[in-house]
Amino acid sequence: MKQELAVRNLIASDDAAAFFNAWAIDEERHTDGFIRILELVADGSEPDLRARLETRSHDFGPVFEHLKDEFSLMVMIAFDEMCTCRAYAAEKPFYDALGNNTFHHWLREVIADEAVHSMNAVNLIRARYHDRISQVGKIIDNLIRAATTLRYSGTFVLDYFGEVYSKELLAESRLAVMRNIAKPVIG
Template sequence: MYTEYDARHLEKELCIRNLIKTNEAKAFFTAWAADEERHTDGFIQIMELVAGGSETDLRERLDARSHDFSAISEFLKDEFSLIVMIAFDEMCTCRAYAAEREFYAGLGNSRFLRWLREVIADEAVHSMNAVNVIRSRYCDRVSEVGAILESLISGMTDDTSYTGTFVLDYFGTAYTKELLANCRTTILRNVAKPLTPAEQDGSNRRAN
């Protein structure tokens, strides 16, 4: 829940750093922010029903947390690095949520499982949409994606703590080394796909 809530703080940080340069990235983050806000609302509803907390109290606790983006500054140096990080992070989250289906099924209400399926689908779409920004605007830098992903993964250690950045909150049991490696492979495969004629035509129109 707190991670989805922190999307608003990452969005604010991107504005402060003036990182978003292309129309494709602007469109991506507009849709992404709306989805993450909806995910936050869903998690809060679950907490209200399962743990008996109030929405007001939960939001106050979320608001009171600090946020430090220094740990991910390496990936906030330009739009390209940011989009690579987001593509990877969303894929990791998608697969981690999928691994937690049994937990949500055990909550005793089918609406939780339906909601989880929607979140998983959203995260997969976010990852693919971020990949498509790379394919359409940064095809000349695809060769750099692998090194960025390696840096992301190698930076995750047992001593790493989450600092309210939205990304890289890989501390549940679902976030295994195998999951991270598989997500890396998936992102590399997806960014390497050539643009279809329709995608190329759309990219050319936007550039003009």
């Protein structure tokens, strides 16, 4: 995703570039964990799973209409990371049922990472785009409407599938982001 955003020139500030550098490192670590889980539950091999990831197509067309500039990108990331944070939390019973305490601890770290990513995006919005905060709710509402019809496209955003991504989860995630954005800036 980071590469796609650079090609489309959506990263306009050093703050956003730093955010995406840190985000990409965390996402790679998450991918490593998911590969381990797939090895365990689906009897796959790491080389095969990595090869499948490499050949997977990444189609940003379905989400690009929601990315106008760095501000809309950061709103999307803040919302998306909050959604995945809550979705992973809802899936704890699955990970616990794997019977390996390592995955339970790994999932806790992923949930924490997703929450931090959302809050970091919120903080960037608050610091750089305080004059546009009134637009956040409308952008998230558009993302929620779009999420119901988007197909998985390997973009790392709005790739929602499974029962856990309910209307309630999306609404709760919207509310959490809006609350975080509305907090007073301490400086």
